[in-house]
Amino acid sequence: MLPDKCSVMKEGKQCLSPPEFIVSIIDNKDEYMVGVTCAKCKEIVSGKIAILQKEGKIHEGKISFSEVKAVGTDCIHGDEEDFVQIDMNRSKN
Numbered sequence: 001m002l003p004d005k006c007s008v009m010k011e012g013k014q015c016l017s018p019p020e021f022i023v024s025i026i027d028n029k030d031e032y033m034v035g036v037t038c039a040k041c042k043e044i045v046s047g048k049i050a051i052l053q054k055e056g057k058i059h060e061g062k063i064s065f066s067e068v069k070a071v072g073t074d075c076i077h078g079d080e081e082d083f084v085q086i087d088m089n090r091s092k093n
């Protein structure tokens with residue numbers, strides 16, 4: 001099951017937009033789902049993922065956005081517990 005809202009949190013508030021893209025990391029042949037995002041938050045998410053990768057918090061690899069409708073979830077590893085909470089407050093240093 002996919003979450004029903006975007007994974008981005010801005011200024012302490014969860015983005016309530018419905019997810020339009022599944023965010024995943026592609027590492028060789030494996031694909032790891034890390035979250036979902038609405039179209040508006042796509043840029044934020046790719047920036048944030050890059051930071052998390054640098055910090056070693058999530059898998060290294062190429063960030064991929066797949067349209068929610070186009071994806072069959074059974075070919076992607078991971079479940080909701082693996083999702084990162086994308087909290088924008090943390091990147092303000």
Ligand SMILES: [Zn+2]
Nearest residue numbers: 006015038041
């Ligand atoms: Zn959003």
